[in-house]
Amino acid sequence: MRSVLLLACLLGLSLAASLERKPHHCKSPGLLTGGFTFSTQNEKAWFYAGYEYDAWQQRIRLYETGTYNNQSFTYDVLLLYGEGVMYQIDTKASKCTKQPLQADFMPLGVPPNASxxxxxxxxxxxxxxxxxxVDTWQGKAPDGAQYMVTVTEFGCIPVSTLYQTKEYGWIVVSYINTIKGILDPSSLSPPSFCPGLDAKPEGTPVDFFTVVSNLKKIAV
Known part of the structure; x- marks a missing residue:
C-alpha cells in the first residue's frame, strides 16, 4: 500500500513539474513524417494529407486526398525550396511536371517574434x-497576416497552425500521427520520370497557397 501511495505521489509531482515548465521558443525536429488535415474558412475546402518534412534540405512531399464540391481528388507534390521548384507527380501514369516555386521555406516550430x-x-x-x-503562440507574419501556432511543450512537435489570408480567410492545419524521421528518404527526391534539376521549370510560379488553390481545379 505504501509503495502505491509513493508511486502516486511521484507521478503527481512529475505532472505538476511539467505543468510549471516555462514555455520557450523552439524549432520542430528537422525530419518529420505524418499527416495533417487542412481546411479553409472562405473556400470551404477540406483535405487530409500525408507529409514528409526535411528542414535541413528544405524539402516537403505532400500526398493529398480530400473532397471539394462533393468530389474527391488526389494530389502529389514535391516542394524543393532550395532549388526553387515544385514537382507535380502522377506515379500511376509516370507523369511529372516542374514549376517554379517562389516561396520562402517556413520551418515548423515557434517563430522568434511570436508571443x-x-x-x-x-x-x-x-x-x-x-x-x-502544449504551448500556443500568436504573432504576425512579415506580410501582416496573423497566425497562431500550437506545439507540444516537450519535443516542439507541431499540433496545429492557424493562418489568416485574404484569399481564404483563416486556414487551419492540424497535425496527426507525427513521427521523427523519414521512412523513405528517396521520396524527397524527384522520381526518375520527372524532368531533371537542370531542366527549366515551366508555367506560372507557385507558392504554398497557390498549391492549395489548385485543389479546386483538380476537383472540378
Missing amino acids: LLGQYVIGSSSGPGEGLL
Missing part, C-alpha cells in the same frame, strides 16, 4: 497519460 498565448493540457491533467502539455 505566448498560453500553456494548456489537451485532454485531462488528472493522471499520467491522460493529457498532452
